[in-house]
Amino acid sequence: MKVRERFAREAAEAVSAALSRMGVEAAQVATEVSDRADLSVPCFSMSKAAGMAPKELAERIAGEISPSGLIAGASPLNGYVNFAIDAEALARETLEDILREGDGYGSAPPSGLRVNVEHTSTNPTGPIHVGRARNPIIGDTLARCLSRCGHDVTTEYYVNDVGKQVVVLTWGVENVPEADAGGADRDKTDHRLVPYYREANRRMEGEPEVQERIAEMLRRFEAGDAEVIGKVRETAEAMLGGLRATLSAIGVELDRYTWESDFIADGSAARIVSELKASEHAEQTEDGSWNLDLKDFGIQGKNTRFTFTRSDGTTLYTTRDLAYHMDKFSRSDRVIDVLGEDQKLGSKQLCSALRILGSDRLPEPMFYSFVSLPEGKMSTRKGVVVYLDDLIDEAVDRARAEVLSRRPDIPAEKADEIAEAVGVGAIRYNIVRVQPEKQLVFRWEDALNFDGNSGPYIQYVHARACSMLRKAGAYSPDPDPSKLTDELEARLIRSLSRFGEVVRSAGELRRVHLLPAYAHEVASAFNQFYAAVPVISSGELRDARLTLVECARTVLRNALDCMGMKAPEEM
RNA sequence: GGGCAGGUGGCCUAGUCUGGAUAUGGCGGCAGCCUCCUAAGCUGCAAGCCGGGGGUUCGAAUCCCCUCCUGCUCGCCA
16 A cells, blocks of 8 residues: 555544544544645534534644654644645655656556447548547547556447448449549548548439439448448448558557447347347337337436337347447446447437346446537538648647757757657647546647647656756665655655556546646646756755656656657657 | 536636535736756736526535526437
8 A cells, every 4th residue: 555545544543533532423534635735634524423613623633643653743724634744754655666666656456357448439431530539539548547557458449330421431432433522631541531421422412313322222231232341341441541540640559449340240239139129118119110218217308219120120320339338248347438428318328228138237438528610510521620630730740840949959850759749749638638528619729739738848847857867877766755855845746646546536437637637736846846956966965856856757757658648758 | 398518717727526724727918037957947926706596504616496608419320
């Protein structure tokens, strides 16, 4: 157990002991962390049982507690008992832990739990645009945190290669002449296919005979026509190649790609259908389609029906999604779906259907709001869109210009490498920074922010620490807390010691936005220390201070890694 | 119309689950700081009826009710 946990436990026990000495029946002792004290115990809820005002109770309790173990002291203030941690013990243990564990600092031991994180899963009908860019970034960050929580994490992308939109695209690729399709925005498979998709949609809307041909293709697809299914899969694969290149550019690599059509091919979707039909909630309408009545499952609104087969008996997306989830349950202990907010109802219906199927397992959905443009919602079909590829290029270009102007000494190749790390880092940080459910309007000036609470700020501090260690040369690590007594040093160490609990919350509670807030706290504490405390020329304190710099660098590198950001050693 | 989410200084945002001590941080603005380890930095200042109204409570940004604004959603689409 780490210092902070032991401290929290000791403080809670000290309060309990004090209360029982005072003859007060203690319920439970709550502790909270704030910037006012290392740990606080509010006395408000206990004051009734104690028969005295919170303020008085806090004073009495604090009077009962004397320093021991990790508790350096307890003082009453405004109805709180504020605990101070033994700063030397905290510093020594924290620095020793970081030196010993290095890249592994902040990681929990293996839990043996298999966690599946499905994210991105955008339809293979167009490039990823910034409206949906939160999905891979949140999903990948969450997966990285969960890995550091000790779990065996699998990330996966569910490829929707079934349905009308991919068929329309496939028809377009085969039938729209290149000349009619118009040029693509960039030479990358996903972008090259966009003009065909747009033109196919345009024709389908305007030309009844095109509409009929696409409908025919769809019928053959549904009927299991191997030729059509093969062509559609081929188009989807081509598109996916482009999407994967984009994901790779922002540091997102998925472990697994699962194809929707496989659940038709292997018969599992059909099995789901027959199981559902046997349920008491299932009913068939006059035209032959089947649905579940979910009014008993907390689904509200005028339509509580969840249709799971068409009148011709074919399956629907949601039916196949059920098969997919059963599949995921069979190979993982915990299933997390990172979904756009448009999937909220669908996800709820899915969970109800899973319960009807007798599943005792449910996915944990995590929703994010779409990013919109100042002029409104993004749409690839309408061309109102900013592609993630364009955002990446823009961010990297801007980062390159910054590097070149600040560091004319750096060779071009190195500058490119830094620019890539910084540009991508700025994008990722900017997205995980805000709570996923918050609506976001995309503005270039925000997306490309390199100052203040930004990705580059964190990376800069890391690079600064690297630079100091480089300049200092060899030194002997010295985690002696008696040499690190400056208030700014103490504050930095306190921040460093919190990394593990932050990763735990970010992962287990799926609150990934805690990570950038924490990284900013550490970086900011480092900068204040840096500005006020000399390190390299500090005589006998030099080794101790360099040790602190090295530990801060390690924690920053680990935090950046959790966010999928690179940690350049200079910039 | 129903359901679900969001509404916090000019702009963006934390805190809301688990009510508590002077509401977090950033951008922008203003004023300072490179003869010291990277100024993508540091210091200070100005700026808030926590959408609005009721209620519960010793105490509400946080809980309850009502209401307004924004987004999403209510397919034999995916």
